[in-house]
Amino acid sequence: MLLSLLVSVFIMLLLSFVERRKKIWDCERRFCCLSGRFGFVVPLDFTGKMQNRWSYGFAFGAVTPFMMSLMFRSIRIADVPSYLQVLATLFTALVLSITCMPLFACLSTPHRLLGGVLGLLYSLSWFVALMWKSIRYKEIVLNDNFVDYLMRLEWLFDVPQLLCLGFLLCRFGSIIVKGVQNRLRNHSNQEEVKKHEYKYVQRLLRWPAEASVQKSWFQRKVYEWDPYFKFPNRIIATVVMCFLGLYMMVTSEQIISWWLTLNMYDLWKTYVNDSLDQTSFFTHLNYATYTWYISAACATLTSVIHISQVLVYYRKHMQSLRVGEKKYLPKTYKLDPVYGVVGLLKYPGHQIAFSVWGYLIMHVAMFVVGLVFVYLVISPILQHGFLHWLKWVGVSLPNFFILLALMGLQRMLSHIFFLQDKISPTDEDKPLALNNRKAFHNFNYFFFFCNMILGVMNCCLRLIKSAAVGLMLLSRIERTIMPEGFEKQDTSYCMWVGMIMADHYHTNPVLVCFCHLLLKHTSESVQDGEYSRLNSDPIxxxxxxxxxxxxxxxxxxxxxxxxxxxxxxxxxxxxxxxxxxxxxxxx
Incomplete structure (x- = not known):
């Protein structure tokens, strides 16, 4: 860590030296070699840049293990008292950010050849060090000690980081090759034309197609690719880190589970022989083990779907804002510029933390629900048979079924007897007009007392549904878990809304293309001399x-x-x- 920090500081000073500032101080004019030197180095632009999007994503993937360790406070630079733990963690985060900074700065620097060489050497040193650590850990003999067992499987955590570093090596190599070719051909680096934004504006100016294109089920229900929309590097980097963070969380969780399962008999041998029957103990252990693994698979699949939904909802919300629709925003939403800036700053880190901790909380909740299902359904059926369990259900749950029948009866009577017939046979529903009013008033009186009992059950169902939806949507920042009117209490959702509004204001294709064309034509007019007053003919x-x-x-x-x-x-x-x-x- 210390060696990487020193190398990182040297690389950043070198990149800052070749970066020139527009404003030159008077004291610098005495030294020609320092005139305008040591400018600001921008590691990456999160406000809508489309260059090097996947390169930034893999660069974040290469530093994901360090960020996960920082999240769980498994790395510390120095030992400090307990009341200064927060400052120590912040200082560790600062050191890590400086250490990882060259991976991003070498991609964003305008000096492509220098950035490619420095980035290649720096990422190569990381790759070699990681490979050496993985090979050294494989030589450890597997013992009963958990630390040795964990170090033996350390390579599972290093595989994604090695793949990301390998991609960066190829990327920096291609940057060096292109830089050498440009030097040999005397090509100047020009600003990349934002083709997708021009194509988006051109599509707006075309006449709409007369015949609509038939979409497949996948395009209608899951995802439809849009060639005129690109995700910014912030969203791509966030999604990549969410997937890698989820992988590391699941891997570490399963390693611990495997070790506990394999050593459970040895750890509890004394207690099993003294107090419990061995067959009964292993039966309950199998129930817990299978439930844990099945709930882990379900929680992992749900988290993968939630992370993928970030891309879907980001594009949906941005496209809606671009056409002037604000149906995804709260009804009483008022744009606050502070929330927009805070959303740009906080969203990536919050989304990663919500994805990792959301998986962990969801897994525990699914495990508890799975155990309840096993001991209420699976275990009685295996021990006494299905008919015995069905009889037990029939004896235990008649009250619940009666209440459900009463709720269904009210709905059926309301649809058949207490509503008038359809005005037109083509109508989908009946009109909201009462029929058989005397019968309705009698049923309303008797069910007034019954609905108090139904209200108790509905209250419990509402609590269960709210808890289930809240747990399932815990990692979904783009959707609020608060009821309507209380969206501002969900600060994470407000952060998401502020972020998409800031992106909408800074990356709207129509506005960006207008400004780009205005600057282009203005610069061309100045270069051509159309507005020069030195010649009377052009005037x-x-x-x-x-x-x-x-x-x-x-x-x-x-x-x-x-x-x-x-x-x-x-x-x-x-x-x-x-x-x-x-x-x-x-x-």
Missing amino acids: TKDRVRTRWLLMYTLLRNPKLILLRKKRKQKNDKEGELAFAWAVSNIA
């Missing part, structure tokens, strides 16, 4: 062209005549005559 030509465009615009938009400054200086009668003349000519 005359430009004046004639401007007057022609003005006349054409006023003919097409006669109401603009009344808004002209020269027209306002004259009397209103003359303005009205000019307006009438323009309208008559148009007609």
Whole structure:
């Protein structure tokens, strides 16, 4: 760690030295070699840049183990008292950020050749050190000690990091090759044209297709690829780190489970022989083991779906905002710029933490529910048979079924007897008009007392459903778990809303293309000298062209005549005559 920190500081100082600042201080003018040197080095731009998106994602994948260790406080730089643990953790995070900074800065630096060489050497050193650690741990003899067992399986945690470092090695190698080719061909680095944004605007300007394209079930229900939309590097890096963090959490959890399962008999041998029957003990152990693994598989699949939904909902919300729809926002939402900036800062880290801890909490909840199901359904059936269990259910749950029948009876009577017939045979539902009013009033009176009992059951069901939905959606920041009107109490959801609003304001394709074209044409006009006042010919030509465009615009938009400054200086009668003349000519 210390060696990597020193190398990282050297690389950042070197990149800062080659980076020039626009503002030069007076004291620097005495030294030609330091004039404008040591500028700011930007590791990466999270506000909507589309360059090196997957490279940044794999760079974050390479540092995911360190961030997971920091999250669970398994690494410490120094031993401090308990009341300074937070400061020690923050200091450790600062050291880790400096250590990992060259992987990102070498990708974003405009000096591509230098960044490629430094990034290749730095990532290669990490790759070699990680390979050496994995090979050394494989030589450890497997003992009963848990630490030796964990070190023997350490390579499972290193595989994703090795793959990410291998990708970075290839990426930095390609940057070096392209940099050498550009130097040999004397090519200058030009700003990359945002083709997807231009294509998006071009699609808006086209006439809509007459015949709609038939979409497949996967496109309608799961995901439809959009060639005119690209995810920013922030979202891609967040999703990659969520998947890797989930992998590391599941792997560490299963390693601990395997070790406990294999050594359970030896650890509890004395207690089994003294107090419990061996067959009964292993039966309950098998129940718990199978339930744990099945719940782990279900929780993992659910977490994978939740992480994938981040991409789906981000694109859905952004496309909705781009067309002017705000149906995904709270009804009383008011844009606060502070929430937008805070969302850009906090979302990646919060999404990773929510995904990892959400899986852990969901797994524990599923394990508890699975054990309840096993001991209420599976174990009685295996011990006494299905008919005995069915008889027990029939004896134990008649009250619940009676209450369900009463609820269904009210719904059936409301649909059949207490609503009038359809106005038209093509209507889907009956109109909200009462029928058989005397019978309805009698049923309403008797069910008034019964519905109090039904309310108790519904109250319990509501509590169970709310807890289940809250646990299932714990890692879903893009959806609020608070009821309508209390969305602001869900700070994570407010953070998501602020982030998508900030992205909408900074990455709207129409606005970005307009600004890009405006800057491009302005720079071309300045370079061509159209607005130069040193030559009289361009002035005359430009004046004639401007007057022609003005006349054409006023003919097409006669109401603009009344808004002209020269027209306002004259009397209103003359303005009205000019307006009438323009309208008559148009007609």
